[in-house]
Amino acid sequence: MREHYSIGDLARRTGLPVRTIRFYSDAGLLPPTDRSSANHRRYDVAAVARLDLIRTLRELGLDLGAIRRVLAEELSVAQAAAAHADALDVQIRILRLRRAVLRAVARRGSDPKELEFMHRVVQLSEDERHRLINDFIDKTFGGLEANDDFVELLRSMRPYLPDEPTTAQVDAWIELAELVQDEDFIASVRRMAAHQAAERADGGRMGLHHELTIKVRDRVTAAIAAGVDPASPAASEVLDEVVARYAETFQTSDSAAYRAKLLTRLRTANEPRTERYVHLIDIINDWPVPPPLAPVFEWLITALEERPAI
Structure with missing residues (x-):
């Protein structure tokens, strides 16, 4: 076996192009072992093994700087692999985000302006998302004496987009970012807040009333599933029960005046985009998405319009 090889020999032995081997040699990664009488570079068996290592590390994606440190024994192969794996994790997350944005663009038929917005909001940091x-x-x-418990609940419901989000989570974040910057939606929610503030000023009992919401939702949902038309006489029993629950919770009694007040409250609260806001955060945070309230509100509104008095 020959002890020294030319660049052409190395190319035939390893399958690498001559120009690639020459580049590695010129870059100092593969210094020649010796020179021929014609001053051509020659390499020994150790250089062949060195070249195999360089090729493997390059195929794994390590840059020349990291490879140089491995060859100089400043960095072990294990350390270089770990560092590169971490870097790949970052690249993979970025690529997944880009893929999700591109798929969303394809589905929506987005124009360049929307594409720019979608790309920008996906790149926001967690602090920037929460600030939004x-x-x-x-x-x-702001500036309204609204339901403090509800405001605190909203502030606590922050979107935590994971490092490796699903396409659905990215889609939800893009939609949420659009929603919270929609001036019409902002105005609609502010009207709801102003209504809450007026009720509070009038001595209304504030709070979240989760138990009431669940019981009303379940009762009305059952009626809808049973095919009870809110405008029919069959809806009276359900409506009376629901109004009684509301009246008890808010420490009042069922009356024509209270039904009118409740009807106004339900009409004000019946903003599908508000519920969508909550559901989008549920999707982003991978929380269970509760059954929708919009059909419940619509059923109650129709029933109250048909029976404004007991």
């Missing part, structure tokens, strides 16, 4: 939500809450509830 807080700005929305400040705009809608």
